[in-house]
Amino acid sequence: ADHITIAQHDIPPSIPEEQRALWRKEVREELGIAHDAHVYCYNGSVQLWQDAKNTVALFIEERKKHPDAYFVAITQNTQEFKDALEEYNVDPARYR
Numbered sequence: 017a018d019h020i021t022i023a024q025h026d027i028p029p030s031i032p033e034e035q036r037a038l039w040r041k042e043v044r045e046e047l048g049i050a051h052d053a054h055v056y057c058y059n060g061s062v063q064l065w066q067d068a069k070n071t072v073a074l075f076i077e078e079r080k081k082h083p084d085a086y087f088v089a090i091t092q093n094t095q096e097f098k099d100a101l102e103e104y105n106v107d108p109a110r111y112r
Contacts, residue, residue, distance in 0.1 A: 047088070047112045054082040062093035072100040079110070087111040 044051055056075050062068050075087045087110060089097045101111055 047086075049086050049088075049112070050084070052084075054078070054085040055088055056085060057088045057090065058097070059090040061091060062096040068093070068096040068100040069103065072097065072104050072106065076104055076106065085110070 041051065044053075044055075049055060056078055058068075058071050060066065072087070075085070079085045087101070087106070089111070091097065097111075101108075
């Protein structure tokens with residue numbers, strides 16, 4: 017704590033709960049995901065240390081607990097995730 021600082025001007029203001037709920041509803045509708053389904057999301061690029069296959073493997077394990085779950089990848093590296101999802105035989109209806 018003596019050596020860590022946070023640049024207060026870099027922290028964006030909080031988004032009101034009502035706005036977050038509206039965006040959540042809109043995005044789920046756009047993606048065809050039920051409002052009560054579990055969603056596991058990956059956001060970022062895929063580099064050697066960010067292994068898409070391990071991420072998909074984790075999603076498969078989580079689906080054992082939550083069979084209604086979806087996987088959403090927000091990335092420019094879509095092919096890496098498509099390859100991993102196909103390799104693990106994930107139903108295309110369960111990911112976006």
